[in-house]
Amino acid sequence: MNGGTQSRSEAQSRADRIRMVRRELAELEREGVLTLTAEQRGSFEEYADKTLKLLAEQFDVDTTDSQKRVSWGLRIASTLGGLAMCAAVLLFFSRYWGYVSTPVQVAVVMLLPLASLAGTEYAARKERTLYFAGLLALIALACSILNLAALGSIFNMTSSQNALLAWGLFALLLAYRYGLRPLLVMAVGFLLSWASATLMVRFGLHWVNFGDRPEHFVVMGLLVFAAPMVIVHKRHTDFPAVYRLAGVFVFFVAVLALAEWGGHSYFPGATKTIERIYEFLGLISTAGFIALGIRRQWDGVVNLSAAFFVIFLFCRLYHWWWDWMPRFVFFGVIGGIAILLVLAFKRMRAGLKEGAEA
Numbered sequence: 001m002n003g004g005t006q007s008r009s010e011a012q013s014r015a016d017r018i019r020m021v022r023r024e025l026a027e028l029e030r031e032g033v034l035t036l037t038a039e040q041r042g043s044f045e046e047y048a049d050k051t052l053k054l055l056a057e058q059f060d061v062d063t064t065d066s067q068k069r070v071s072w073g074l075r076i077a078s079t080l081g082g083l084a085m086c087a088a089v090l091l092f093f094s095r096y097w098g099y100v101s102t103p104v105q106v107a108v109v110m111l112l113p114l115a116s117l118a119g120t121e122y123a124a125r126k127e128r129t130l131y132f133a134g135l136l137a138l139i140a141l142a143c144s145i146l147n148l149a150a151l152g153s154i155f156n157m158t159s160s161q162n163a164l165l166a167w168g169l170f171a172l173l174l175a176y177r178y179g180l181r182p183l184l185v186m187a188v189g190f191l192l193s194w195a196s197a198t199l200m201v202r203f204g205l206h207w208v209n210f211g212d213r214p215e216h217f218v219v220m221g222l223l224v225f226a227a228p229m230v231i232v233h234k235r236h237t238d239f240p241a242v243y244r245l246a247g248v249f250v251f252f253v254a255v256l257a258l259a260e261w262g263g264h265s266y267f268p269g270a271t272k273t274i275e276r277i278y279e280f281l282g283l284i285s286t287a288g289f290i291a292l293g294i295r296r297q298w299d300g301v302v303n304l305s306a307a308f309f310v311i312f313l314f315c316r317l318y319h320w321w322w323d324w325m326p327r328f329v330f331f332g333v334i335g336g337i338a339i340l341l342v343l344a345f346k347r348m349r350a351g352l353k354e355g356a357e358a
Contacts, residue, residue, distance in 0.1 A: 008128065008179070009238040018048050019063070060128040071129070078131040079182060082138030085354060089142055094149070107144075109150040112144040122179050137174045137183055144170050153311035161197035161207035164190050179235075181242050188246045192220050214254040215266055221251030245300045248289060252308040255282045259315060279319075282312035313337070 007085035025044070028034040036044070052063045062068040089112075097105065116139045124133040148163045162340030168190030175183035194219060197210035210216070225247025226256065255278050258265055262274030286309035321330055 003051065007228075008059045008061065008130075011055045012061045015052055015055050015061045015063055018051060022048055022058065035150055042139075074129070074131050078135045079138075082135040085135065085139050085140035090146060097150075105150060105154055111145045112143040113147050115219060116143050120174070120178065120187055121354035130178055130180065133178050134180050136184065137178060137180055138270055141167070141171050141174065141186065142349070161201060161210070164197060168194055175239075176236065179238075181238065184239060184242050185246055188250075192217060192224070192250060195220055212264055213266065214257040214264055217250050217254035218258070221249070221254060222245045223247070224250060239299070240291055241300055244298060245304060248304055251345070252282065252286065252304075255285065256311065256315070278284070279312060279316050283309065283316065286312060310341070 022044075025036070045357065055061045056063055093108075100108070102290060120133050120136040120140055123136055124130060145167055148166060149155070152159060154161075166290055170186050171183050171190060174180060181218065186349050189264035193210055196213065197207035200210050201207050201217055205212075225244055227243045227247070231240075231243075233239045251348070259275050259278040259282055262271040262278065265274045265278075267274055287306045289305035290302055290309065293299070293305060317330075317334065317337070321333070325333075326352055
């Protein structure tokens with residue numbers, strides 16, 4: 001086992017597979033399907049114990065179900081704690097900012113990100129699970145946001161979309177340095193917002209209205225989805241899934257926005273016509289991403305696409321029937337369609353099962 005190239009997520013996946021094999025072997029022996037000799041059983045148990053111990057020592061992975069449940073709680077707590085500390089920092093300085101002199105203000109906003117970054121690095125070196133590092137990384141990002149905002153206010157600088165670029169690049173560096181997926185999601189959000197804002201400026205509009213043209217995000221969402229095909233992740237092997245999910249989510253939200261508010265589209269024509277086009281695009285694209293996700297075994301893409309397929313379908317049926325159909329009939333029809341979808345997905349699942357067995 002090469003601990004130098006294996007990430008913690010890969011190590012955790014391997015530990016989970018070993019535990020699953022151990023449970024399945026025990027079940028097979030209990031049912032009389034497979035019986036291992038004492039030598040074979042002892043050899044496997046020795047291998048499993050040794051490997052799990054080594055993985056736990058090198059990567060601090062969870063080797064029991066109880067540990068995994070606690071780890072989920074730790075992830076949630078560290079994320080919420082980081083967000084709460086970010087809010088505390090911002091609110092603290094907004095409360096007392098006017099009581100300190102300008103040199104002190106400049107010194108504070110310059111030192112805070114550096115101190116938070118140093119704390120993140122220290123925590124990452126001391127703790128392999130990165131719970132505290134993730135919390136401090138969020139604080140470092142919040143302090144960098146405070147830094148640019150405060151300096152702009154102190155020196156009366158004109159606001160620019162380039163602040164989004166700076167925050168996005170900083171979040172991206174933190175994400176890749178410490179393998180933090182929440183920071184990667186934030187980085188993608190900042191960078192896409194900057195790209196859209198830059199296009200707005202090129203068109204002679206104010207950059208703060210970057211969300212007024214969802215078609216920017218339609219294209220950029222597809223680019224983010226395709227990024228793992230170009231960017232090779234030998235170290236952070238769990239990042240491609242983040243890119244795919246973030247890209248699909250941005251794409252679907254942008255298409256949904258255009259399906260409901262077609263007046264924000266670049267395309268000329270009647271607003272209703274544009275909305276209908278994007279509604280059908282949403283239905284077709286979700287079905288396409290479901291098929292692609294099934295073929296590539298991207299469970300997250302399949303689940304997210306299925307959820308948006310239902311949303312697009314409901315919106316389409318709402319526009320068709322809500323104004324003239326009795327409410328109880330409308331919801332009854334929706335329920336019936338949901339049942340048909342369940343049957344269709346079950347049939348698809350059965351077909352996939354038969355294909356796998358063949």
